[in-house]
Amino acid sequence: MKKSFRIGAAILGLALVAAACGDDKTTETTMAPGDTSVMTDAPAGDPLKVAFVYVGPIGDAGWTKKHDDGRLALEAEFGEAIEVKYIESVPEGPDSQQVLEELVAEGTDLIFATSFGYMDQMVAVSEANPDVCFQHATGYMTTDNLGTYFGAAEEARYLSGIAAGHSSASGKIGYVAAFPIPEVLRGINAFTLGAQSINPDATVQVVWTSTWFGPDIEKQAAESLLDAGVDVVAQHQDTAAAGEAALAAGAKWLGYNDDMSRFAPEAWLTGPVWDWAPYYIKTTQEVIDGTCSNAQYYGTMADGMVGLASYGDSVDQATRDHIEAVKATIIDGSFKPFTGPINDQDGNEKVAAGESPDLGTLLGMDYLVEGVIGSAKG
Amino acid sequence: MNSNAWIISIGASLAAATPIVLAALGAILHERAGVLNLGVEGMMLIGAVAAFLAADAWGNVWLALLCGILAGGSLAIIHSLLAVTFRANQIVAGLALTIFGTGVAKYLGEPVNGVAISTSINEIKMPFVGNLPAVGRVLFQQDVLTYATWAAVILVSLYINRTRLGLALRAVGESPATADAQGISVARVRHVHVLLGGLFAGAGGAYQALARAPGWNQEATTNGIGWIALSLVVFATWRPGRALFGAFIFGFAIRSQFTFQAQGITIIPSLVLDILPYALTIIVLIVMSFGTARQRLGAPAALGMPFVRDER
Numbered sequence A: 001m002k003k004s005f006r007i008g009a010a011i012l013g014l015a016l017v018a019a020a021c022g023d024d025k026t027t028e029t030t031m032a033p034g035d036t037s038v039m040t041d042a043p044a045g046d047p048l049k050v051a052f053v054y055v056g057p058i059g060d061a062g063w064t065k066k067h068d069d070g071r072l073a074l075e076a077e078f079g080e081a082i083e084v085k086y087i088e089s090v091p092e093g094p095d096s097q098q099v100l101e102e103l104v105a106e107g108t109d110l111i112f113a114t115s116f117g118y119m120d121q122m123v124a125v126s127e128a129n130p131d132v133c134f135q136h137a138t139g140y141m142t143t144d145n146l147g148t149y150f151g152a153a154e155e156a157r158y159l160s161g162i163a164a165g166h167s168s169a170s171g172k173i174g175y176v177a178a179f180p181i182p183e184v185l186r187g188i189n190a191f192t193l194g195a196q197s198i199n200p201d202a203t204v205q206v207v208w209t210s211t212w213f214g215p216d217i218e219k220q221a222a223e224s225l226l227d228a229g230v231d232v233v234a235q236h237q238d239t240a241a242a243g244e245a246a247l248a249a250g251a252k253w254l255g256y257n258d259d260m261s262r263f264a265p266e267a268w269l270t271g272p273v274w275d276w277a278p279y280y281i282k283t284t285q286e287v288i289d290g291t292c293s294n295a296q297y298y299g300t301m302a303d304g305m306v307g308l309a310s311y312g313d314s315v316d317q318a319t320r321d322h323i324e325a326v327k328a329t330i331i332d333g334s335f336k337p338f339t340g341p342i343n344d345q346d347g348n349e350k351v352a353a354g355e356s357p358d359l360g361t362l363l364g365m366d367y368l369v370e371g372v373i374g375s376a377k378g
Numbered sequence B: 001m002n003s004n005a006w007i008i009s010i011g012a013s014l015a016a017a018t019p020i021v022l023a024a025l026g027a028i029l030h031e032r033a034g035v036l037n038l039g040v041e042g043m044m045l046i047g048a049v050a051a052f053l054a055a056d057a058w059g060n061v062w063l064a065l066l067c068g069i070l071a072g073g074s075l076a077i078i079h080s081l082l083a084v085t086f087r088a089n090q091i092v093a094g095l096a097l098t099i100f101g102t103g104v105a106k107y108l109g110e111p112v113n114g115v116a117i118s119t120s121i122n123e124i125k126m127p128f129v130g131n132l133p134a135v136g137r138v139l140f141q142q143d144v145l146t147y148a149t150w151a152a153v154i155l156v157s158l159y160i161n162r163t164r165l166g167l168a169l170r171a172v173g174e175s176p177a178t179a180d181a182q183g184i185s186v187a188r189v190r191h192v193h194v195l196l197g198g199l200f201a202g203a204g205g206a207y208q209a210l211a212r213a214p215g216w217n218q219e220a221t222t223n224g225i226g227w228i229a230l231s232l233v234v235f236a237t238w239r240p241g242r243a244l245f246g247a248f249i250f251g252f253a254i255r256s257q258f259t260f261q262a263q264g265i266t267i268i269p270s271l272v273l274d275i276l277p278y279a280l281t282i283i284v285l286i287v288m289s290f291g292t293a294r295q296r297l298g299a300p301a302a303l304g305m306p307f308v309r310d311e312r
Helices: A002-021 A063-081 A095-104 A114-127 A153-167 A182-198 A215-227 A239-248 A277-290 A317-331 A359-362 B003-032 B040-060 B061-085 B090-112 B135-139 B144-162 B164-174 B176-181 B186-210 B224-233 B240-262 B270-288 B291-296
Strands: A026-029 A049-051 A082-088 A110-113 A133-137 A146-151 A171-175 A203-208 A232-236 A270-272 A296-299 A306-308 A349-351
Touching: A049 A063, A049 A095, A049 A277, A063 A082, A063 A270, A063 A277, A095 A110, A095 A114, A110 A277, A114 A133, A114 A146, A146 A277, A153 A182, A153 A232, A153 A270, A153 A306, A153 A317, A171 A182, A171 A215, A182 A203, A182 A232, A182 A359, A203 A215, A203 A296, A203 B240, A215 A232, A215 A239, A215 B003, A215 B186, A215 B240, A232 A239, A277 A296, B003 B040, B003 B135, B003 B144, B003 B164, B003 B224, B003 B240, B040 B061, B040 B090, B040 B186, B040 B224, B061 B090, B061 B186, B144 B164, B144 B186, B144 B240, B164 B186, B176 B186, B186 B224, B224 B240, B224 B270, B224 B291, B240 B270
Parallel strands: A049 A082, A049 A110, A110 A133, A133 A146, A146 A296, A171 A203, A171 A232
Antiparallel strands: A026 A082, A270 A306
16 A cells, blocks of 8 residues: 555656656747738738757757747747747657658648758658648758758858968868768868968868767867867867867867857857848748749858858958958859869869869769868768 | 877876766766666756856856756755655656756756856866876876866775775665665665765766866767766676776777877778777677676676565
8 A cells, every 4th residue: 555655656756757848849939029011911810830940959059059040030020920930959860750740730831941861851741741831951852842942151161261271380270070971071172272272281180070069079079180280170060169179279260150259269260150041031931922942042152141250369460351352252253162173182183273163063072172181981 | 190199089088088987986876775777867967057057157167066966966866766765666767867857957058058168177287297208198187077086986986895884885785675684774875875876977967067068068968978877887897996997998989989080090980980889888788688697797686676674
């Protein structure tokens, strides 16, 4: 009798625990009344349902945070005319399908999913639900109602490479990178070309971490590069851990995604940053108007999707002027970061002198350029 | 190849091992008392978030460490209540604790998401011996908490093997009925050691947030270290000294995947090195699952079994 009471109490306790921690990943947000004038043709009381699927937590200070900044701008733009929710930390691969199907079942009209690894699931779910509009960041597959969006981070990568080339006394630069996929390889290559535009002998050493978001891992990877003698560390990662390692070693650091300078101001040089808000607003307006873009949108520095973060104190005025000058030529289209001659690590010519590859070739980039140390296969 | 870089990586592996050792020491204490607590990861995360919140609020790293330790301990009290007082299934209670701890930590950490840390635990270089070649870098240029952890390994080992209280602890873990007959309060010994385990796990989590990867990064702050610590206890056959050695092997396995790459050695694919620590754990767990091996390797006989005096 006494025992069964105790077991009962324990089960009750566990149930309370389970109830307290259930559903902690889904957060629904409703905005305060805003400007609804843009929605004059939409029936009142029937807001467009928009959902965001994030690969990391919104507090990652990097990739997901920037998408979430875009979501906030979207809510501010449309106010009560739309109903927005987001789901954080959705694993890439098969698990994401269930999340997407749940969103569809809830009557969501427009779904933005923000990581490469959702691609197969986005294709499958979009084909099964032709009435819902799907938008996939960084992917390359489309269907009738699935569009992709991404941007030419390589433009800002090239510019941050210039900063690194100026800063590195030894010419040995390190690069902490997540996965050897075209997006990341493209970034490493553009960065290297930028550094070599200042110091033709500069090398960029790559260490793969196999994670987008793992501060301890990223820090150890950066430390091992610093141990190997690099004096500048760049990253394609979503935390600022590499900056902490660089700071401790007295080296310099380039971030990614967002202005990360506050994490290690003395080490900070600059870094590529994203601004997704204009695309989110444009696409949502299109869905309100009854169309769903299934194009492969590729933003640039010219349209503002890609930008460069603030400069650290150690970036001197001459370097800043030089970067700004190159930036202006990128924006007006007179200069492309990937302009031949470009050789791969084995010395094979990949881009002939004076030529620059088309977008399709860029998006499928599977090699590392001369001067990069490390494997293009991870 | 640069031998200096390898020396530095060995030194760094020792620091990377610190949170694993701390959590493993705690787990050894409560498992030696016969209580299984799978909530280590949850207690570490609570410790990490509490430490970060305190560091952010007061800017004092030691106060932050204390908060982390206490937070880990307070979560352990819940497990103690469920597992010892209510005699609930310890596996279920422990798993629930990890899920609960993770949820609470994420909730509490919401305001400091993406905030830069204002203070952190730094390495100190010991005078004279710190300048010794190789050995100086590996052994005498660590942070205070790493030294404290090494001291704790010795103290916990002496406590378990050389003191009366340690004898009582082992008796409770091996044969609670006998211990009870000798007048030892089984429940009290178990409560105390589950609490101690929580304090250690909290310290491990705090170290992670204050020294290893300073900052609050939700689950990625501890990144599964609690689970590694739990399997390390098995690997170490419930002995603190072996846990230290094992944690160093794990730490080095994690670290070497990057050192190999940074040194330009690409013979072994990085993904193979990536799974090394976990493959090691699986092998040990398989070996341990054979009953005779389990006995020989020294698993506490009453591990995971609630003690009920009136049903003896």
